[in-house]
Amino acid sequence: MTVRHLFPPLTLRATGLSWGRGGMALGANVSFSVTAGQCLLLRGPNGGGKTTLLLTLAGIIAPLDGSFAIAGAGEDERVLHYCGHRNAIKPRLTVQENLAFWAEVNGATGSPAKAALDEVGLGHLADLDAGYLSAGQSRRLALARLLVSHRPLWLLDEPTAALDSEGHELVTRLLDRHLDMGGLFIAATHDPITLPDLARMETLVMGQQP
Structure with a gap:
């Protein structure tokens, strides 16, 4: 395709x-x-x-x-998107709430939050507090920010x-x-x-x- x-x-x-x-x-x-x-x-x-x-x-x-x-x-x-080495995750918000926050800040011009989480392999953890994520899962959540807001x-x-x-x-x-x-x-x-x-x-x- x-x-x-x-x-x-x-x-x-x-x-x-x-x-x-x-x-x-x-x-x-x-x-x-x-x-x-x-x-x-x-x-x-x-x-x-x-x-x-x-x-x-x-x-x-x-x-x-x-x-x-x-x-x-x-x-x-x-x-532009700047994605630093720190993941900038709020541990007391759920995985989906974290991504929704960034979509609101940067503009929801890309994939819906649920679709972005599915793509990075976190769809099944959408309702989990982000503080429980492993280091690798936290990095996946940070990468999902690139998908919910289109920037070149x-x-x-x-x-x-x-x-x-x-x-x-x-x-x-x-x-x-x-x-x-x-x-x-x-x-x-x-x-x-x-x-x-x-x-x-x-x-x-x-x-x-x-």
């Missing part, structure tokens, strides 16, 4: 970008671009600046130098963290379909991520700055 393109053709382009925290640069004078249907994997050791780069691209941390922009997006259009750009920090082999296959399937829909993503990951079409993938290897 062919997946129809859902998103406008966007390009995220960084030029001479430097980023860091507390005045310490973790990456300097880096340029790259990611277009619709493509992805960029950030690889490297802990402390190499992968998370800080994602936070910079998400607009949470200001760049130290250089610039980046998303071409093709409307001025007021909400185009995904910024993902360790999307496969705590997941078993079946969970890794789920992530690969979600990412590949997102690209099929005309989306793009940047993912920081220690785990290998391999999509069926290797031509869609580029890697930026990062390391601790001296």
